[in-house]
Amino acid sequence: MIEIRNLKKSFGSNLVWEDVSFSIEQGETVAIIGRSGCGKSVLVKHLNALMYPDSGEVIIDGRNVFDLEYISLRKMRQRFGVLFQGSALFDSLNTFENIAFPLRYFTELNEEEISDKVMEALELVNLAGTSEKSPAELSGGMRRRVALARATILQPDFLIYDEPTSGLDPKTSEEINQLIISMAKNLNITSIVVTHDIHSVLKIATKVAFLEDQGLHWYGTVEELRDSDNEELMSFVSASEYQIRN
Amino acid sequence: MTTTWKFNSFQRYFSKILFMEALEKLGRYSLLLYRSLRSLYEFNTYKKNLINELLKIGYESVPIVLLTGIFTGAVMTIQTAYQLDSAFISKSFIGSITAESLLIELAAVITSLVLAGKVGARIATELGTMRVSEQIDALESMGFNSVSFLVLPRVLAGLIMFPMLYVFASISGILGGLAAGYLSGAVTPAEYVEGARALFYPWDVTFGLLKAFVFGYVITSISCFKGYYASGGAEGVGNSTTQATVLSCIYVLLADFVLAAVFL
Ligand SMILES: Nc1ncnc2c1ncn2[C@@H]1O[C@H](COP(=O)(O)OP(=O)(O)OP(=O)(O)O)[C@@H](O)[C@H]1O
Ligand SMILES: [Mg+2]
Numbered sequence: 001m002i003e004i005r006n007l008k009k010s011f012g013s014n015l016v017w018e019d020v021s022f023s024i025e026q027g028e029t030v031a032i033i034g035r036s037g038c039g040k041s042v043l044v045k046h047l048n049a050l051m052y053p054d055s056g057e058v059i060i061d062g063r064n065v066f067d068l069e070y071i072s073l074r075k076m077r078q079r080f081g082v083l084f085q086g087s088a089l090f091d092s093l094n095t096f097e098n099i100a101f102p103l104r105y106f107t108e109l110n111e112e113e114i115s116d117k118v119m120e121a122l123e124l125v126n127l128a129g130t131s132e133k134s135p136a137e138l139s140g141g142m143r144r145r146v147a148l149a150r151a152t153i154l155q156p157d158f159l160i161y162d163e164p165t166s167g168l169d170p171k172t173s174e175e176i177n178q179l180i181i182s183m184a185k186n187l188n189i190t191s192i193v194v195t196h197d198i199h200s201v202l203k204i205a206t207k208v209a210f211l212e213d214q215g216l217h218w219y220g221t222v223e224e225l226r227d228s229d230n231e232e233l234m235s236f237v238s239a240s241e242y243q244i245r246n
Numbered sequence: 247m248t249t250t251w252k253f254n255s256f257q258r259y260f261s262k263i264l265f266m267e268a269l270e271k272l273g274r275y276s277l278l279l280y281r282s283l284r285s286l287y288e289f290n291t292y293k294k295n296l297i298n299e300l301l302k303i304g305y306e307s308v309p310i311v312l313l314t315g316i317f318t319g320a321v322m323t324i325q326t327a328y329q330l331d332s333a334f335i336s337k338s339f340i341g342s343i344t345a346e347s348l349l350i351e352l353a354a355v356i357t358s359l360v361l362a363g364k365v366g367a368r369i370a371t372e373l374g375t376m377r378v379s380e381q382i383d384a385l386e387s388m389g390f391n392s393v394s395f396l397v398l399p400r401v402l403a404g405l406i407m408f409p410m411l412y413v414f415a416s417i418s419g420i421l422g423g424l425a426a427g428y429l430s431g432a433v434t435p436a437e438y439v440e441g442a443r444a445l446f447y448p449w450d451v452t453f454g455l456l457k458a459f460v461f462g463y464v465i466t467s468i469s470c471f472k473g474y475y476a477s478g479g480a481e482g483v484g485n486s487t488t489q490a491t492v493l494s495c496i497y498v499l500l501a502d503f504v505l506a507a508v509f510l
Contacts, residue, residue, distance in 0.1 A: 050383050070391075078389035088380035102388050105291070154388075 001025055002047060002158065002190070007056035009042055016042050020056070020216040022209055029184050029191040031201040033236065034211030040194040041085060043211065044160045047192065048080045049073055078106065081151030085162040085194075087143040089135040089150070095122070096131035099150045106154060121149040125179060141172040148176070152183060159183060161193045165200055173200065180204050198240040201225075210236065275471050278397060285394030292399040299403035303365050303466075307411055310364060311357050315415035318352050319344060319422030327432035337433045341441030344423040349450040351457075353415040355502055358408070358461035362494035366469040369400055370490035373473025374483035382474070397470045401463065408462025409455045416454065453509060460501050465494045 001023060008018035016039035024030050032040050045051040046058055049065045057064045060076060068076060089098050099118045103109055109117070122128050125145035135143055144164060151159060161180060165173035177200050184191050184204075195201060201208060201222070208225050210218040210233050218233045228234065285291070322344040330339060373396060376382050385392040420442060427433035433441075472490035476482050 045383070048387055050386055074389040074391065077387055080387060082384065082387040084380040084384060086379055088384040090381055090384070091375075091379075106389065 001060070003057075003059040004047075005057045005059065007043075007046060007058070008054045009039070009046070009051070010054055015214055017211060017214045017216070020211075022216060022219045024190060024192065024207075026190055027184070027188055028206045029180070029193060029204055030207045030209060031205035032192065032194045032209045032211065033196070033198070033201060034217075035236065036196070038211045039214075040211060041162055044082075044162060044192055044194055047158070047160060048077045048082070078154065079157045081154070081156035081159045081189075083144070083147050083151045083159070083161045083164055085166075087135075087140075087147040089143055089147055091135045094132055094134050095127070095138070095146050098135070098146060099153055101150065102154050117153065118149075121153055122146075125149045126175070141168045141176075144168070144176065145179075148179060152187070152189075155187060156189065158190045158192065161191065161195075163194050163196065165195065165197055173197070177203050196240065198237050212236070274475065275467075278393060278471055278474060279401075279467060281391075281393045282398040282401060285391050285398060288391060288394045291391060291394050292402075295395060296399035296402055299399045300407060302368070303361075303400075303403045304407035304410060307361060307364060307407070308414060310360060311411045311415050312418045314357050314360050315348075315353060315418030316422030316425075318356050318415075319348060319419030319424075320426035322347055322352070322419075323423035323426045323438075324430055324432060327427065327430070336437075336441070338437040338441030338444065340427060340433045341423070341438035342445035343441075344438075345420050345442035346445055346450060348416050348419040348423070349454050351454075351502075353419050354412050354454050354457040354461060355498065357411055357415040358458070358465065358498050359495055361408070361411070362465050362498060363491050365404070366465050366491045366494040367487050369466060369469035370473040370476070370487040371483060373397075373470060374476030374486045377474060377476045378479055378483055393474075397474060400470050401466045404462035404466030405459060406462075408458040408465075412454055412458035416451075453505075456509075457502065457505055460505065461498050464497045464501055468494050468497060 003023040005021050007020040009016045010018075020043065032043060034040055042051060046053055047065075049058070049068070052066055057066065059065075060079075063076075065073065065076060089095075090101065093101065096118055099121055100114050103114045103117060107114075118131070119128070122131060125148055127142060127145055127149070130138065130142065130146075135146070138146065148161075148164070164176050164180065168176065180191060180193065181204050183189050191204075193200070193204060202225075205222055207219070207221055209216060212218075212232050218228070218230050220228070225233070225237075323340055326340045326343045327337075330343075373382075376396070382392050382396070385395060424435055424438050427438050428435050469490040472486040472493070473483075476486040478485070
């Protein structure tokens with residue numbers, strides 16, 4: 001379980017948000033929505049202390065991640081898999097090596113076991129033939145999927161997806177949504193998904209956090225979202241041109 | 247009256263900001279190096295990158311270093327011959343001056359300035375790109391110590407390789423000088439060598455090696471710092487690369503001065 005308490009973050013004089021509090025239960029899929037620039041990416045970077053807040057806490061298993069010593073922080077970070085907004089593949093390594101990277105450094109597996117695992121992961125994201133390609137040779141959607149394979153290769157407890165489907169065609173988006181659902185189900189992963197796409201939210205999420213006006217404006221289940229009459233939330237939802245009430 | 251006051255407070259405000267900014271940068275720079283020093287024991291993390299960097303900083307710089315050395319030595323010889331064009335001064339003096347200048351100053355400084363462009367720019371661009379494309383975040387999020395993975399091997403490789411490159415530059419410089427003296431007829435090889443040996447002090451080489459060691463540290467650490475903390479997309483990476491090379495050059499010259507003042 002991840003508990004976010006009274007988080008506040010600003011860059012210089014630019015306040016991103018303050019007083020953000022909510023908790024994420026084991027096995028849940030929480031969608032974080034909000035307009036561009038409202039601080040969604042910044043928020044998820046606080047969960048594993050890639051960024052530090054001005055004030056507030058993120059409690060995982062009873063411990064505040066911002067208080068952790070660097071060594072224990074790194075242990076804690078290994079429980080997270082992160083799919084970054086721009087995929088963040090290592091461009092000096094090919095697809096295979098990108099996915100094998102965490103295995104090489106954090107497990108004792110031999111070459112053969114590593115190869116088996118990587119191939120299995122590539123198959124899972126439908127990219128079986130691309131292991132020799134470099135990131136520059138892949139399309140945006142393929143890179144996203146390689147990054148997903150890399151993020152899940154160590155079987156993390158928590159998976160953070162930063163806009164996994166933005167900029168992709170509907171069919172590829174749908175495939176990625178299905179992957180997210182199956183990861184959550186099969187591996188019992190707790191997922192945090194940053195997205196603009198209400199359509200995806202309704203498909204994959206169990207809970208929704210809506211950032212607006214420099215704070216957490218609304219937090220609830222997907223069912224509550226459907227029935228909500230919160231004005232800002234509804235205007236955000238209808239702006240995504242999706243009628244959720246019909 | 248009021249305008250003066252306004253100007254003063256403005257100025258005070260401004261210098262305070264500049265001062266704070268400089269302090270903050272110094273703090274972050276020190277912290278980065280402290281963090282890389284503290285992860286010295288994580289050899290397995292940076293082993294592969296260290297080998298890679300030794301090759302890139304060392305091996306791949308050999309041609310440009312040799313070229314720089316040869317021309318520096320050649321120009322030194324010809325210019326010295328021109329300046330000492332007198333019947334009263336022994337020709338072998340040309341060899342002495344060329345060799346001594348190379349060993350004590352030019353081989354270290356000129357190659358370092360050239361490498362500030364080559365090595366510094368590469369390091370800053372690599373790390374800067376990794377920063378803005380979130381690859382450094384990705385490393386950290388996997389539980390990696392990104393500093394020991396990226397910064398430490400580059401600085402170590404600089405410390406190891408710059409003194410070696412200094413040796414290459416010195417040798418090629420002295421040989422370049424010899425060749426230029428011979429080809430231009432300014433000084434015969436025998437006289438040149440005689441002069442070079444007559445005024446040779448081992449301390450010059452020690453001092454030159456020390457300089458190269460310091461310059462290697464200055465260039466790699468500054469470039470790592472600028473790249474590691476780059477921000478703002480492609481333009482930001484460009485800015486930090488420019489800053490890395492310019493600052494490397496400035497601090498190489500500054501360090502050169504400080505070393506000369508302290509040790510000579
Ligand atoms: N490293 C940084 N330094 C300074 N400001 C930053 C930094 N990262 C983000 N910001 C600022 O924080 C705010 C939130 O940025 P963030 O990237 O979290 O937005 P977002 O909600 O993810 O937007 P998008 O949907 O476009 O990805 C923005 O105003 C941005 O300018
Ligand atoms: Mg974002």
